[in-house]
Amino acid sequence: MEKPYVIGMDMGGTNTVFGVVDTRGNVISKSAVKTSSHPEDINLYINDIYVELMKLIEAAGGIEKFKGIGIGAPNGNFYTGNIEFAPNLPWKGVIPFSKLISEKFGIPAALTNDANAAAVGEMTYGAARGMKNFIMITLGTGVGSGIIIDGKVVYGHDGFAGELGHTNAIRNNGRLCGCGKSGCLETYCSATGVARTAREILESTKQDSLLRNVPVEDITSKDVFEAAMEGDEVAKEIFNFTGKILGESLADFVAFSAPEAIVLFGGLAKAGDLILNPIKENMEKNLLPLWRGKIKLFFSDLKEADAAVLGASALGWEI
Amino acid sequence: MEKPYVIGMDMGGTNTVFGVVDTRGNVISKSAVKTSSHPEDINLYINDIYVELMKLIEAAGGIEKFKGIGIGAPNGNFYTGNIEFAPNLPWKGVIPFSKLISEKFGIPAALTNDANAAAVGEMTYGAARGMKNFIMITLGTGVGSGIIIDGKVVYGHDGFAGELGHTNAIRNNGRLCGCGKSGCLETYCSATGVARTAREILESTKQDSLLRNVPVEDITSKDVFEAAMEGDEVAKEIFNFTGKILGESLADFVAFSAPEAIVLFGGLAKAGDLILNPIKENMEKNLLPLWRGKIKLFFSDLKEADAAVLGASALGWEI
Numbered sequence: 040m041e042k043p044y045v046i047g048m049d050m051g052g053t054n055t056v057f058g059v060v061d062t063r064g065n066v067i068s069k070s071a072v073k074t075s076s077h078p079e080d081i082n083l084y085i086n087d088i089y090v091e092l093m094k095l096i097e098a099a100g101g102i103e104k105f106k107g108i109g110i111g112a113p114n115g116n117f118y119t120g121n122i123e124f125a126p127n128l129p130w131k132g133v134i135p136f137s138k139l140i141s142e143k144f145g146i147p148a149a150l151t152n153d154a155n156a157a158a159v160g161e162m163t164y165g166a167a168r169g170m171k172n173f174i175m176i177t178l179g180t181g182v183g184s185g186i187i188i189d190g191k192v193v194y195g196h197d198g199f200a201g202e203l204g205h206t207n208a209i210r211n212n213g214r215l216c217g218c219g220k221s222g223c224l225e226t227y228c229s230a231t232g233v234a235r236t237a238r239e240i241l242e243s244t245k246q247d248s249l250l251r252n253v254p255v256e257d258i259t260s261k262d263v264f265e266a267a268m269e270g271d272e273v274a275k276e277i278f279n280f281t282g283k284i285l286g287e288s289l290a291d292f293v294a295f296s297a298p299e300a301i302v303l304f305g306g307l308a309k310a311g312d313l314i315l316n317p318i319k320e321n322m323e324k325n326l327l328p329l330w331r332g333k334i335k336l337f338f339s340d341l342k343e344a345d346a347a348v349l350g351a352s353a354l355g356w357e358i
Numbered sequence: 359m360e361k362p363y364v365i366g367m368d369m370g371g372t373n374t375v376f377g378v379v380d381t382r383g384n385v386i387s388k389s390a391v392k393t394s395s396h397p398e399d400i401n402l403y404i405n406d407i408y409v410e411l412m413k414l415i416e417a418a419g420g421i422e423k424f425k426g427i428g429i430g431a432p433n434g435n436f437y438t439g440n441i442e443f444a445p446n447l448p449w450k451g452v453i454p455f456s457k458l459i460s461e462k463f464g465i466p467a468a469l470t471n472d473a474n475a476a477a478v479g480e481m482t483y484g485a486a487r488g489m490k491n492f493i494m495i496t497l498g499t500g501v502g503s504g505i506i507i508d509g510k511v512v513y514g515h516d517g518f519a520g521e522l523g524h525t526n527a528i529r530n531n532g533r534l535c536g537c538g539k540s541g542c543l544e545t546y547c548s549a550t551g552v553a554r555t556a557r558e559i560l561e562s563t564k565q566d567s568l569l570r571n572v573p574v575e576d577i578t579s580k581d582v583f584e585a586a587m588e589g590d591e592v593a594k595e596i597f598n599f600t601g602k603i604l605g606e607s608l609a610d611f612v613a614f615s616a617p618e619a620i621v622l623f624g625g626l627a628k629a630g631d632l633i634l635n636p637i638k639e640n641m642e643k644n645l646l647p648l649w650r651g652k653i654k655l656f657f658s659d660l661k662e663a664d665a666a667v668l669g670a671s672a673l674g675w676e677i
Binding site: 194220325 | 442443490491505507508510512513514515516517518519520521522524525526528529537538539606609610611613614615616617618644646647648649652
């Protein structure tokens with residue numbers, strides 16, 4: 040008999056969420072553990088997962104009903120199944136995570152990075168269903184990407200393809216990035232990038248703004264969003280600037296792989312047209328004429344909480 | 359019996375070169391016609407090709423020995439077999455070139471753009487033989503690219519993927535490009551881009567240079583190369599500037615598809631280390647740490663005259 044379930048697991052810096060998913064993409068049950076309770080020993084963390092996840096597995100009829108475990112993890116490498124030098128996780132170096140999980144549960148496991156998992160989720164269950172060529176951009180604390188060409192995730196020679204958050208948005212004197220380079224797209228278009236833009240604009244002008252009610256060091260992208268919704272001009276200028284940088288970059292990505300669509304995903308989606316309009320305008324302006332008006336651009340309609348688990352789970356069917 | 363030959367055809371703005379190629383990549387015979395003798399009627403041009411090419415085909419034992427015809431052409435679309443709105447050809451609009459050639463010769467034909475054909479040639483017969491992930495950058499009158507992922511050319515949703523010459527090298531106030539945009543990589547790193555840089559530097563400084571012996575409007579990239587070989591400082595500065603822009607762009611391309619290698623091809627290759635060193639230095643500086651020192655960068659060793667025909671011919675085997 041076909042096994043009816045897979046596990047999708049999304050490892051974040053704070054929480055690790057996992058769920059039982061059926062063939063139609065329903066999340067049957069879901070649970071989570073803290074990612075960093077055991078910085079000293081990853082086996083204790085895996086044990087936490089085992090205890091929680093086995094409850095869901097037993098409730099679904101036992102491990103023999105499960106085809107595999109798909110995992111999305113920061114710096115996850117599909118080819119090796121390892122998590123390699125992830126700056127936001129407590130365990131350093133190279134972790135053979137897919138192997139550890141597979142051995143613990145006794146079924147196959149596959150792993151990729153979180154943005155690739157989100158792209159697979161979008162292709163399997165989201166608005167990009169049926170699309171064979173699209174690019175997923177995840178706008179969160181950082182900027183990630185998952186690139187789909189001919190219906191498959193692009194992994195490249197070493198498994199690390201699709202680091203579009205670290206392409207040069209501003210050459211020479213760009214903002215310093217956590218990766219050690221400067222001018223990376225992520226330093227402008229992530230949630231933290233938006234907050235950084237807010238601070239720069241507030242400190243370099245005297246313009247009135249609702250954002251001046253918040254101590255400048257504490258401003259978040261959420262504050263900017265809320266101010267923009269109330270018509271604050273400075274907040275709108277911040278989104279226009281962010282959208283300009285991102286739109287220009289998206290045009291370059293189109294020139295690379297000529298996708299049918301670019302799908303945006305993550306926290307910034309809440310800003311809706313306030314951010315989508317300047318992105319679209321600046322992308323169009325920078326496209327070759329042959330692509331103008333032809334590249335779809337939209338926010339993912341997958342629920343953020345489910346998308347990562349769903350995306351990771353899609354990997355579970357392929358092993 | 360396996361058919362032992364294919365035709366490779368490379369259509370340029372001036373000449374159309376074609377040759378008989380065997381399974382081992384030997385160009386058995388070669389000939390050419392002018393591309394633009396018949397701007398009024400493409401059928402007369404196809405007839406010119408037929409007359410010349412049939413001589414080679416007969417000498418090789420007749421059309422029944424040929425598996426197919428592979429064509430590299432500007433703005434050639436692999437999916438449709440059409441040449442679409444090529445600015446440098448005399449026939450306008452959409453030309454069903456693959457169909458016209460196939461009907462004329464009575465064997466299958468396939469078509470792609472010239473940079474993709476060069477990439478296929480490099481993968482089949484060149485230094486990238488055996489590589490499944492690399493990017494070919496053609497540096498000529500323009501800047502073209504052919505992207506190979508998992509052993510296949512990336513065509514994208516519409517067949518036009520790989521327009522890396524039209525990614526933004528300089529945002530805001532970049533050089534105006536023939537495509538209508540500004541700041542395109544091609545405006546800096548093509549042969550004409552190098553000549554443009556030479557004029558800008560000579561006009562904005564008073565520095566002594568061998569290049570001042572040439573009327574500034576007539577300077578070509580060849581003049582720059584010759585001056586650099588004689589140790590001219592301005593000429594070296596021109597190559598350093600060109601290499602910086604290209605190296606920064608290459609780092610972004612690596613972040614997209616994580617290739618094993620980037621292969622450079624075309625006229626600028628003659629400048630050797632004078633251009634390769636600054637490209638490499640600036641690419642390395644802009645790579646994520648995980649890729650530093652790991653991405654091969656070299657000039658194609660295929661003879662320029664043969665590579666386009668060989669590359670196009672490789673398509674002939676696949677139909």
